[in-house]
Amino acid sequence: KNEVEQSPQNLTAQEGEFITINCSYSVGISALHWLQQHPGGGIVSLFMLSSGKKKHGRLIATINIQEKHSSLHITASHPRDSAVYICAVIVRTYKYIFGTGTRLKVLA
Amino acid sequence: EAQVTQNPRYLITVTGKKLTVTCSQNMNHEYMSWYRQDPGLGLRQIYYSMNVEVTDKGDVPEGYKVSRKEKRNFPLILESPSPNQTSLYFCASSLFWAQGARGEKLFFGSGTQLSVL
Numbered sequence: 332k333n334e335v336e337q338s339p340q341n342l343t344a345q346e347g348e349f350i351t352i353n354c355s356y357s358v359g360i361s362a363l364h365w366l367q368q369h370p371g372g373g374i375v376s377l378f379m380l381s382s383g384k385k386k387h388g389r390l391i392a393t394i395n396i397q398e399k400h401s402s403l404h405i406t407a408s409h410p411r412d413s414a415v416y417i418c419a420v421i422v423r424t425y426k427y428i429f430g431t432g433t434r435l436k437v438l439a
Numbered sequence: 440e441a442q443v444t445q446n447p448r449y450l451i452t453v454t455g456k457k458l459t460v461t462c463s464q465n466m467n468h469e470y471m472s473w474y475r476q477d478p479g480l481g482l483r484q485i486y487y488s489m490n491v492e493v494t495d496k497g498d499v500p501e502g503y504k505v506s507r508k509e510k511r512n513f514p515l516i517l518e519s520p521s522p523n524q525t526s527l528y529f530c531a532s533s534l535f536w537a538q539g540a541r542g543e544k545l546f547f548g549s550g551t552q553l554s555v556l
Contacts, residue, residue, distance in 0.1 A: 364545060374529060376544035417482065419545075425489060426497055427472065431481040 334358050337418050337430035344437050350405040352433045354418030357399065361425075365392050365403050366417040368432070374417075377403070408437045441466045445530050445548030452520055453556050460515045460551050462530030468546070470533045471513040472497070473505065475526040476550075482529070488513055520555040527552050 335356045344350050354363070362381040368374045378385050378392040380401065385392050389408075394401040405412055418430040443464045452458055464471065472487035474497075484497030488507040502524055504516040513532075517524060530548040 366545070372527065372550050374531075374547040374550075376546065379544055419482070425470070425487060425495075427474075427482075427484045427487075428498070429474075429482040429484075431479070 333431070334428050335418055335420055335430040337416075337433050339433060340431070341434045342436070344408050344435070346409060346437055346439050348408050348437075350408050350412075350435065350437075352403045352416050352418075352435070354401045354403070354430055355399060356401075356418075356420050356428075358420065358422055358428065360396075360399075360420040361423055362421045363394055363401050364419040364421070364427075365401070366419060368415040368417060370414065377416075405435075410437045410439050413437050441546070443530055443532050443546050443548040445528075445551055447551060448549065449552050451554045451556065454521055455519050458517050458520060458553075460517075460528060460530075460553070462513045462515065462548055463511050464513075464532040464546065465511065466532065466534075466546065467510065468532035468534055469510070471507065472531050473503070473513070473515045474529045474531065475499065475524075476529065477526050485515070485528075520553075522555050525553060525555045 338353045364379050365377045380394040389406045391404040413436050415432040415434050417432045419427050446461050469490045473485040474482045476482045483499045485503050486505040488494040494505050528551045531545045533545045534543045
């Protein structure tokens, strides 16, 4: 079993829909990142969380340390949100462990 | 412009021929790291460095070397590449942080697609 699990693996949505991507982990962590990988391969860091909730534009990320779970929400989804979203946890030795990603496709 | 620069973008080589992938950042970041990305396996950390002359192994360090002689540079060295090292490689950097940090993002290079024949 992977130490970081994401769900769903693939997601297709219609433009305007509210989207949720989940990340569960089984190790002790210092913080968690949400990353976005564009179809061209480039990776952008969206959020780093150690507690609570963060919001940037239409993106909201939450983390529950006790439940070892994080969610990434996209409100009013748009075709330009189509990408692979990756959850990464930072364990206490400053190592990163990654989920295998959620492939999101938003249809116009 | 703040960025992480990785070179080369594409590299085809043969088994056993030593190669270096360079990584440089202009943001004065303490933390730098290398990852490889393989289909079905996702991203995996190879090595990381928390400052000059401080490096440590990630999950898949076998077959790789790194050095951190200057803060801005963190090259990845494959002394004797093998076909199982064919992969997409990323370098990344961030400000060093500890417990209680306020959310420092990780900045990625554009990637190096390596093929070892």
